Amino acid sequence: MKRRDILKGISILPLGGAVSVLPFTARASSKARKRDLYKELGVRTFINAAGTYTFMTGSLMHDYVIDAIESSWQEFCLLDELQDKVGQKIAAMVHSEAAVITAGAFSGLTLGLAGVLTGTDVEKVKQLPFLEGTGMKSEVICQNAHKIDYNHALTNTGCKMVYVDTVEDVEKAVNEKTALMHFLNIEADKGKIGHEEWVALGKKYNVPTSNDIAADVPPVSNLTRFNDMGFDFVVVSGGKAIRGPQSAGLLMGKKKIIDGARLHMPPRGYNIGRGMKVNKEEIVGMYVALEHFMTADHDAEFKVWEEQIATIENAVKPVNGVSTKVFVPKLGNITPTLEVSWDKSVIKLTSKELLEKLRNGTPSIEVMPREENSINITVWVMKRGQEKIVAKKLKEALT
Numbered sequence: 001m002k003r004r005d006i007l008k009g010i011s012i013l014p015l016g017g018a019v020s021v022l023p024f025t026a027r028a029s030s031k032a033r034k035r036d037l038y039k040e041l042g043v044r045t046f047i048n049a050a051g052t053y054t055f056m057t058g059s060l061m062h063d064y065v066i067d068a069i070e071s072s073w074q075e076f077c078l079l080d081e082l083q084d085k086v087g088q089k090i091a092a093m094v095h096s097e098a099a100v101i102t103a104g105a106f107s108g109l110t111l112g113l114a115g116v117l118t119g120t121d122v123e124k125v126k127q128l129p130f131l132e133g134t135g136m137k138s139e140v141i142c143q144n145a146h147k148i149d150y151n152h153a154l155t156n157t158g159c160k161m162v163y164v165d166t167v168e169d170v171e172k173a174v175n176e177k178t179a180l181m182h183f184l185n186i187e188a189d190k191g192k193i194g195h196e197e198w199v200a201l202g203k204k205y206n207v208p209t210s211n212d213i214a215a216d217v218p219p220v221s222n223l224t225r226f227n228d229m230g231f232d233f234v235v236v237s238g239g240k241a242i243r244g245p246q247s248a249g250l251l252m253g254k255k256k257i258i259d260g261a262r263l264h265m266p267p268r269g270y271n272i273g274r275g276m277k278v279n280k281e282e283i284v285g286m287y288v289a290l291e292h293f294m295t296a297d298h299d300a301e302f303k304v305w306e307e308q309i310a311t312i313e314n315a316v317k318p319v320n321g322v323s324t325k326v327f328v329p330k331l332g333n334i335t336p337t338l339e340v341s342w343d344k345s346v347i348k349l350t351s352k353e354l355l356e357k358l359r360n361g362t363p364s365i366e367v368m369p370r371e372e373n374s375i376n377i378t379v380w381v382m383k384r385g386q387e388k389i390v391a392k393k394l395k396e397a398l399t
């Protein structure tokens with residue numbers, strides 16, 4: 001850039017008074033933080049007693065994630081170098097050969113499969129999602145019990161899904177076009193074929209296996225368990241229980257696959273993954289979130305959740321017509337969950353009406369409807385102390 005151009009650039013800065021040459025200073029940031037943008041925009045905020053739902057913006061980032069973002073936003077670095085170095089650290093933490101921060105678990109699925117299909121052949125990378133006539137494989141085998149909307153991430157590569165039920169079905173379905181055998185952890189108990197058998201079948205037929213564990217931490221052991229088990233790639237969400245950036249996730253797996261997946265990601269743009277950009281702040285934020293998550297005292301945190309749930313349960317249980325139950329899902333969203341149900345002849349309220357009441361209260365509260373006369377409550381994405389407000393408001397609404 002010529003000096004003249006630089007000066008031209010400067011001339012677009014506002015004149016007069018104390019002009020800051022660098023507009024992106026820490027001072028500007030703390031000033032920006034004083035603005036209540038939700039209020040300015042008229043966007044409703046609420047206590048999230050429902051859970052890690054994307055439409056409710058998932059989870060709240062930990063303060064150390066924000067610190068990581070603040071530590072990184074004022075310097076440039078090479079995107080690939082950052083992904084390389086963060087990836088190496090994470091791979092060692094999760095027992096995989098390689099790892100990369102993706103734009104959520106969903107993009108991890110697309111990119112992981114893309115990596116399987118193309119390896120590091122750039123000419124192949126450019127052809128996705130048009131696989132026909134390329135010699136690339138084009139089918140993904142998955143159990144019917146593991147059929148969910150998110151499998152669309154896999155078909156984004158151009159592959160088609162082949163759904164099966166039994167081991168015999170798998171053996172019939174495997175052919176020279178089979179690219180991947182995909183597993184969905186949250187429904188592991190629904191399918192006829194379990195994790196280990198799935199991996200063994202993959203190995204038997206020389207087909208890579210993948211596992212979607214997006215919402216399956218805690219337990220923290222799941223971050224290493226499926227890599228140890230031999231899945232070729234595994235994806236997890238960064239913006240659920242890990243409480244990293246909501247738009248981040250982690251793809252971990254065999255080096256060959258991750259190296260291939262990287263070619264489908266920014267900074268490159270000749271691929272299907274250019275729109276799955278993760279910025280440097282999210283990358284370091286996700287890295288730190290994971291680091292903390294893997295070393296946190298999850299038993300202590302679980303006890304806090306149980307206490308918070310008990311506060312809400314104890315408040316609503318005495319209400320005439322109300323019954324409560326606390327359970328912990330065995331797979332996925334493994335957190336104490338309070339089911340509040342009521343006798344419709346005593347409390348003339350549908351769950352939809354209750355939701356509206358809580359939503360329109362001050363502060364606004366979101367819970368999950370269950371049946372016509374029941375709701376679910378979790379506390380794991382709430383701030384400490386908010387359970388008392390939820391307890392009071394829920395009791396009032398049911399009385």
Ligand SMILES: *Cc1c(COP(=O)(O)O)cnc(C)c1O
Binds near residue numbers: 215
């Ligand atoms: C949440 C979820 C996803 C999507 O994860 P993102 O991180 O939001 O991309 C995929 N699969 C399952 C099973 C999920 O629960």
